[in-house]
Every structure is written in structure tokens, then in C-alpha cells.
Amino acid sequence: MITLHGISKTYAQGGLEVQALHPTDLMIGKGEFVAIMGPSGSGKSTLMNILGCLDIPTTGTYELDGKQVQSLTEDELALVRNEKIGFVFQSFNLLPRQTILKNVELPMLYGGVAKAERKARATELLSKVGLGDRLDHRPNELSGGQKQRVAIARALAMNPPILLADEPTGNLDSKSSLDIMRLFEQINGEGATVILVTHEADIAEHARRILRFGDGVIRDDLRKDLAQGE
Numbered sequence: 022m023i024t025l026h027g028i029s030k031t032y033a034q035g036g037l038e039v040q041a042l043h044p045t046d047l048m049i050g051k052g053e054f055v056a057i058m059g060p061s062g063s064g065k066s067t068l069m070n071i072l073g074c075l076d077i078p079t080t081g082t083y084e085l086d087g088k089q090v091q092s093l094t095e096d097e098l099a100l101v102r103n104e105k106i107g108f109v110f111q112s113f114n115l116l117p118r119q120t121i122l123k124n125v126e127l128p129m130l131y132g133g134v135a136k137a138e139r140k141a142r143a144t145e146l147l148s149k150v151g152l153g154d155r156l157d158h159r160p161n162e163l164s165g166g167q168k169q170r171v172a173i174a175r176a177l178a179m180n181p182p183i184l185l186a187d188e189p190t191g192n193l194d195s196k197s198s199l200d201i202m203r204l205f206e207q208i209n210g211e212g213a214t215v216i217l218v219t220h221e222a223d224i225a226e227h228a229r230r231i232l233r234f235g236d237g238v239i240r241d242d243l244r245k246d247l248a249q250g251e
């Protein structure tokens with residue numbers, strides 16, 4: 022599903038070059054549930070932005086679902102993002118003036134899905150995340166955990182094979198965090214590849230594989246199944 026070969030990223034910072042990500046090889050298979058951990062500045066977001074086709078690596082090749090990402094144009098990248106990847110952010114990134122139904126319909130509007138189908142699918146997704154009775158509410162009428170559930174419904178709108186989440190529980194209390202992680206587990210159980218960044222060990226515990234970053238290098242790659250000898 023995801024194969025990185027020699028992927029690196031160098032940023033220019035006022036005349037200096039900062040290597041945010043050293044040449045990295047990484048394979049993530051279909052249906053994996055991966056947590057990425059590591060201190061601030063260790064390269065987690067840089068990797069997520071590359072995986073999400075939001076940023077272009079300095080070196081290396083990235084194969085995503087059979088496509089060579091490094092050779093795509095901006096327009097092709099935008100298409101790949103919309104079709105293959107659902108994004109979930111710490112800060113939810115919902116449109117505040119729109120109902121949650123409209124928020125979830127938005128990726129489908131960009132994706133050219135017909136109006137009736139958009140509404141039906143957004144309704145179905147919001148029911149799935151437990152907000153079927155709130156379709157006409159706006160984000161500021163909801164709790165943080167509910168907002169994040171809307172964001173997850175939106176991320177699933179185009180039925181992407183991959184879900185990328187950057188600190189998805191960073192703004193949530195522990196009860197809401199647990200609800201969100203159960204939802205990711207359910208989505209992963211239904212076949213999606215889930216990759217998330219977190220600072221919290223108990224959040225990472227929900228994943229089946231934990232990648233630890235340090236100074237732009239993957240220091241540790243732990244698979245739970247193997248560790249437990251299952």
C-alpha cells in the first residue's frame with residue numbers, strides 16, 4: 022500500500038539547511054494501524070505531510086497504492102489526496118458556519134459526487150459516528166469529541182483506503198479520546214489503513230504497530246502481534 026525508499030526532507034531555514042527527515046525506508050501494508058511517536062521536532066509531521074501528499078520529499082521514491090507519487094503533478098497530487106487519503110487534525114478544521122452535514126459533504130462536492138448521494142452518504146457517516154440526530158447542528162454547538170467525530174466522518178466521505186491523523190486526541194479529554202480511538206479501531210477493522218501521530222503512550226497502545234522517531238530517523242519499529250508472540 023505504502024512504500025518509501027530513501028525518502029528524505031531538507032528545509033532551508035534562513036541560509037541553514039535542516040534535515041527534518043534522513044533517508045528513510047518504510048513499508049506500511051494495507052489494513053495496518055500505525056502510531057508514530059517521538060519528541061517535538063523529530064520529523065513526525067514531515068513524514069505525515071509526505072505520506073499525505075501535502076509535501077514533496079527532497080529525495081527518494083514514494084509508492085502509494087501502485088502510484089509513484091514523486092512523479093505526479095500538483096493537480097494529480099490533489100486528486101490522489103481526495104481519493105486515497107482522509108485527513109484528521111488536532112484542531113478539527115471544520116467550517117464553523119456550515120452544518121455538520123455540509124461539512125461532511127464537502128469532500129464529495131470536490132470529488133464530483135451528485136447532490137443526493139452526497140447527502141445520503143454524509144447522513145450515513147454521521148450516524149456511524151453517533152451524530153445522526155445532529156445533522157443540522159453547527160460545530161460550535163458540539164463538544165470537542167463530537168467535533169472530532171464529525172472530522173472523522175468527513176475524512177471517510179470519499180471512502181479512502183488510508184486515514185492520516187495528526188494528534189487527533191490532542192485537544193480532547195481522556196473519555197473523548199478513548200471514544201475516538203475506539204472509532205479508529207472500528208474503521209481499521211473495516212479495512213482502512215490508519216496512521217496517526219500522538220504524544221501519548223496510552224493512545225499509541227491502540228495501534229498494532231508503533232514507530233518511534235528521533236532526530237529525523239526511525240529509531241524503533243515495534244509490531245504488537247510479534248511482540249506478544251501471537
Ligand code: ADP
Pocket residue numbers: 032033034039040041059060061062063064065066067068
Ligand atoms: P515533529 O512533527 O516531530 O514535531 P517536524 O517534522 O514538524 O517535527 O519538524 C522536524 C524539523 O524540521 C524541525 O527541526 C523543524 O524545525 C523543521 N521544519 C519543519 N517544517 C519546516 C518548514 N516548513 N520550514 C523549515 N523547517 C521546518
Ligand code: ADP
Pocket residue numbers: 075108110111112114187
Ligand atoms: P496542526 O496539526 O499543527 O494543527 P493543521 O492540522 O492545521 O496543523 O494543518 C496541517 C497541514 O495540513 C497544513 O499544512 C495545512 O495546510 C494542511 N491541511 C489542513 N487542512 C487540510 C485539508 N482538509 N486537506 C488537505 N490539507 C489540509
